[in-house]
Amino acid sequence: MNVLITGANRGLGLEFVKQLVTHDTQIFATCRVPSQANQLKQVQEQYPERVSIINLDVTDNTSISRSYKLIRTKTKNLDLLINNAGIAIEDGGLGTFDVSTMKSILNVNTIAPLLIIQQYIDLLKRGKQPKIVNISSGLGSLARANGCHMSIYSLSKAALNMGTIHLAHELKYDGIVVIALTPGWVKTDMGGENADITPQESIAGMLRVIDSLSLSDSGSYYDHTGEIVPW
Amino acid sequence: MNVLITGANRGLGLEFVKQLVTHDTQIFATCRVPSQANQLKQVQEQYPERVSIINLDVTDNTSISRSYKLIRTKTKNLDLLINNAGIAIEDGGLGTFDVSTMKSILNVNTIAPLLIIQQYIDLLKRGKQPKIVNISSGLGSLARANGCHMSIYSLSKAALNMGTIHLAHELKYDGIVVIALTPGWVKTDMGGENADITPQESIAGMLRVIDSLSLSDSGSYYDHTGEIVPW
Numbered sequence: 150m151n152v153l154i155t156g157a158n159r160g161l162g163l164e165f166v167k168q169l170v171t172h173d174t175q176i177f178a179t180c181r182v183p184s185q186a187n188q189l190k191q192v193q194e195q196y197p198e199r200v201s202i203i204n205l206d207v208t209d210n211t212s213i214s215r216s217y218k219l220i221r222t223k224t225k226n227l228d229l230l231i232n233n234a235g236i237a238i239e240d241g242g243l244g245t246f247d248v249s250t251m252k253s254i255l256n257v258n259t260i261a262p263l264l265i266i267q268q269y270i271d272l273l274k275r276g277k278q279p280k281i282v283n284i285s286s287g288l289g290s291l292a293r294a295n296g297c298h299m300s301i302y303s304l305s306k307a308a309l310n311m312g313t314i315h316l317a318h319e320l321k322y323d324g325i326v327v328i329a330l331t332p333g334w335v336k337t338d339m340g341g342e343n344a345d346i347t348p349q350e351s352i353a354g355m356l357r358v359i360d361s362l363s364l365s366d367s368g369s370y371y372d373h374t375g376e377i378v379p380w
Numbered sequence: 381m382n383v384l385i386t387g388a389n390r391g392l393g394l395e396f397v398k399q400l401v402t403h404d405t406q407i408f409a410t411c412r413v414p415s416q417a418n419q420l421k422q423v424q425e426q427y428p429e430r431v432s433i434i435n436l437d438v439t440d441n442t443s444i445s446r447s448y449k450l451i452r453t454k455t456k457n458l459d460l461l462i463n464n465a466g467i468a469i470e471d472g473g474l475g476t477f478d479v480s481t482m483k484s485i486l487n488v489n490t491i492a493p494l495l496i497i498q499q500y501i502d503l504l505k506r507g508k509q510p511k512i513v514n515i516s517s518g519l520g521s522l523a524r525a526n527g528c529h530m531s532i533y534s535l536s537k538a539a540l541n542m543g544t545i546h547l548a549h550e551l552k553y554d555g556i557v558v559i560a561l562t563p564g565w566v567k568t569d570m571g572g573e574n575a576d577i578t579p580q581e582s583i584a585g586m587l588r589v590i591d592s593l594s595l596s597d598s599g600s601y602y603d604h605t606g607e608i609v610p611w
Contacts, residue, residue, distance in 0.1 A: 152532060192567050201591065210479050242546070242547075242550045243497065243498045243501050243547065243550060243551075244498060244501075246494055246495060246498050248441055248491065248495065251491050251494070252483070252486075252487070252491065255483075255486050255490070255491070255539075256483070259486070259535065260387060260479065260482050260483065260486070260582075262480070263477055265475060266474065266481065267474045267477050270475075289542075291522070291538075291542055291545060291611035292611050293539060294542060294545045295545075295548065296545075296546055296549025296550060297459040297546070300542075300543060300547075301547035303542055303546065304490065304540075304542035304543050304546070305539065307522070307538050307539055307541070307542040308486075308490070308535040308538055308542075309535075309540035310522060310538070311520075311522055311525060311531075311534055311535035311539075312531060312535050313540040314522060314525045314526075314527075315473070315525065315527055315528065315531035315534065316474065316531075318526060318527025319473045319474060319527060320474075340551070380522035380523050380574075380609075380610075380611050
């Protein structure tokens with residue numbers, strides 16, 4: 150299985166690599182600053198045949214196309230794309246909204262995954278039962294929203310969920326599954342110490358969900374246990 | 381009643397002004413290029429005491445704050461803010477996504493309404509049963525989405541809906557109602573000739589909905605007939 154994952158240097162992205170690498174996979178582990186991705190490099194040194202570390206700044210279209218040209222020399226097909234890179238910044242609601250922060254959050258969390266899918270779609274079309282997984286958040290659920298200090302993050306994930314639905318419709322006839330997947334509340338730098346589950350549990354759950362997907366699941370919004378999250 | 385409306389030069393915004401002006405209202409009708417807002421100027425000439433035409437480019441934070449300083453000299457309170465300005469651009473799905481178009485749509489449809497609310501919130505807090513109406517779209521409903529050629533527009537409105545929920549929670553204790561409201565499919569430049577209803581019908585319906593709102597409706601997503609739209 151050929152997998153491309155963004156934001157693979159730390160947190161959930163790194164844990165995806167760690168768990169996927171124990172299977173028969175070829176992983177294109179992308180991140181913005183490979184030279185600083187020390188933990189990822191350790192995994193790569195342990196599995197040099199399976200892990201390629203690729204430079205990719207998801208907010209830079211030139212960087213997206215450069216990564217594509219490089220990966221294109223290594224493979225002709227992708228079976229799984231995990232749009233994992235994201236930023237979570239707390240806000241204090243009205244009075245604290247800052248234009249450039251709002252734009253950054255939407256660029257990384259909403260626009261970038263769509264651009265990456267657009268760039269890599271031909272490799273995915275040649276994949277085996279190809280899947281696109283957009284890492285969303287429980288905070289992206291409008292039905293469950295009840296006010297929080299992450300309103301811009303939250304709306305960026307709702308927007309990503311909508312993009313997921315549209316692409317699922319568009320790609321159904323190509324046999325490509327597209328879903329939004331929430332990791333749960335995870336003990337990472339982003340989730341903090343009080344979170345519910347470890348990165349190991351979250352990723353193990355998400356990989357089970359991804360593994361079980363069929364085309365009829367496309368366009369859905371799942372959590373790491375496989376439960377449907379209401380929009 | 382003091383009303384601020386964005387994108388008042390044409391389409392639904394202009395029709396809001398035309399219908400509101402027949403009531404006892406003071407309307408701050410904003411648009412990006414007042415010098416070209418000929419139809420709005422005609423309304424203003426007919427009701428010079430009720431309509432002020434104000435320059436406001438919703439994508440420019442300096443312009444937002446300049447409009448505020450001007451309006452602040454004319455009134456100390458706002459009772460209704462209608463975030464109507466928006467752009468709808470069709471896309472052809474994957475292969476046609478263009479970074480700068482995506483950013484423009486999100487800037488106008490998602491970020492700008494939040495910045496305008498942030499700027500004007502003190503005037504709204506002094507309003508009488510104040511209401512904030514974010515003009516959304518049926519295409520912003522994730523529950524109803526089934527693929528369309530307006531995917532970026534659609535996700536920008538889903539994101540606006542999420543912002544609406546968060547602000548509704550934040551402003552409930554100030555007694556401010558915040559809703560997302562869809563105009564229906566309207567015969568405008570945006571909606572085209574085949575649409576269901578006229579601008580007159582849409583605006584009359586939306587004004588009835590706005591008029592009937594109480595604080596318990598805050599955070600909801602209505603259509604122009606007063607029906608709840610599923611998220």
